[in-house]
Amino acid sequence: xxxLTQSPGTLSLSPGERATxxxxxxxxxxxxxxxxxxxxxxxxxxxxxxxxxxxxxxIPDRFSGSGSGTDFTLTISRLEPEDFAVYYxxxxxxxxxxxxxxxxxxxx
Amino acid sequence: xxxxxxSGGGVVQPGGSLRLSCEASRFSFSSYAMSWxxxxxGKVPEWVSVISVxxxxxxxxDSVKGRFTISIDKPKNTLFLQMHSLRAEDTAVxxxxxxGDPGWYFDLWGRGTLVTVSx
Numbered sequence: 136x137x138x139l140t141q142s143p144g145t146l147s148l149s150p151g152e153r154a155t156x157x158x159x160x161x162x163x164x165x166x167x168x169x170x171x172x173x174x175x176x177x178x179x180x181x182x183x184x185x186x187x188x189x190x191x192x193x194i195p196d197r198f199s200g201s202g203s204g205t206d207f208t209l210t211i212s213r214l215e216p217e218d219f220a221v222y223y224x225x226x227x228x229x230x231x232x233x234x235x236x237x238x239x240x241x242x243x
Numbered sequence: 244x245x246x247x248x249x250s251g252g253g254v255v256q257p258g259g260s261l262r263l264s265c266e267a268s269r270f271s272f273s274s275y276a277m278s279w280x281x282x283x284x285g286k287v288p289e290w291v292s293v294i295s296v297x298x299x300x301x302x303x304x305d306s307v308k309g310r311f312t313i314s315i316d317k318p319k320n321t322l323f324l325q326m327h328s329l330r331a332e333d334t335a336v337x338x339x340x341x342x343g344d345p346g347w348y349f350d351l352w353g354r355g356t357l358v359t360v361s362x
Contacts, residue, residue, distance in 0.1 A: 170348040172288075179338050179352035180288060191350060223287065227347040231304060234287045 137162055137226050139235035147243040154211040156238045158224035163204045168228035171200055171209045174237075175220045183222075184209065214240070245269045245351060247339045252356030259329050259360070265322040265339030265353055272315050272322060273297065276342035279313060279324045280349060281335035281358075289335075292324065293342065306332075329360045 138161040148154055158169065167187035172180035182191040184200035187207055197212040211218055219242050224235040251263040263279070279291040292313040293302040301313050312325040322339055336357050340349035 166346075168346045168348075170343075170346075172349075179355055180349070181352070182343075182348060182350045185343055185348045185350070186346065225288075225348060232290055232347050234289070236287055 136231060137164065137229045137233060139224055139226060139233060141222075141224060141235040141238045143238060144236075145239045145241060147241055148214055149243045150214050150216055152214050154209075154214055154218070154240055156209040156211075156222055156240075158202075158207040158209070158235050160205045160207075160226055162229075164207075164226045164228045166228055167203050168226060169200075169202070169207050170225045170227065171198075172223045172225065173218075173220045174223065180223060211240075247341065247351060247353030249337065249339050249353045249356040252337065252358045254359045254361060255329055256362050257330060257360055260325070260327045261329065261358060262326070263324040263337055263339075263356060263358070265324075267320050267322075270341075272320055273317055275344075276347075277313075277315070277322050278340045278342050278347075278349060279322075280338045280340050280352075281333075282338070282355075283332075283335040286335075288338075290347075291337070293347065294322070326358070329358075331360050334358060334360045 142157045169187045171184040174180040188200045221237045246268040278293045282288045294313045298315045310328045314323045336355040338355045339353040341351035343350040
């Protein structure tokens with residue numbers, strides 16, 4: 136079973152700043168089968184990135200994903216007020232697929 | 244707009260049963276694999292079950308095997324999750340989610356329905 140860890144646990148930034156979120160896997164995620172989701176309080180998660188670097192439909196280009204193997208990154212180039220939320224990574228290469236513990240991006 | 248809408252949640256005693264439903268707007272379940280994902284209060288999302296395109300194969304996380312059953316009513320375009328022998332640890336918001344292709348990522352989510360297992 137692949138275990139995902141995310142860092143930092145909380146990221147405190149101001150609107151307009153760049154956010155860099157990390158997701159590390161306990162073993163290699165082949166085929167780059169890694170996704171990123173955004174979740175706001177009281178809402179369902181929303182898919183941002185799939186296959187490590189492909190933006191989902193309707194996702195602004197300030198969101199980008201990169202990485203391979205065991206290390207993956209979600210970058211938000213310039214934070215907008217609506218981007219303050221919790222972000223989860225998910226691997227779907229290995230069964231059972233699994234989510235990371237999340238990174239909370241809050242307003243500094 | 245493509246949407247998923249869950250229903251059927253509520254409060255149930257330990258050992259009880261509940262059936263969740265998910266209706267889709269503007270797309271057909273027959274063309275996609277579908278899933279149930281749950282999230283306990285303050286916790287990380289957890290995949291529960293998947294049904295393949297057409298409904299011929301089903302998959303379950305270990306903790307619900309033998310207790311939960313996923314199914315599709317194609318004419319009604321509705322996804323179900325029949326839950327039996329419910330436990331306190333099954334308490335969560337249950338989301339219906341569309342599976343991406345080809346990997347098991349979740350590219351469309353419903354708003355969720357809350358299941359509370361408590362005496």
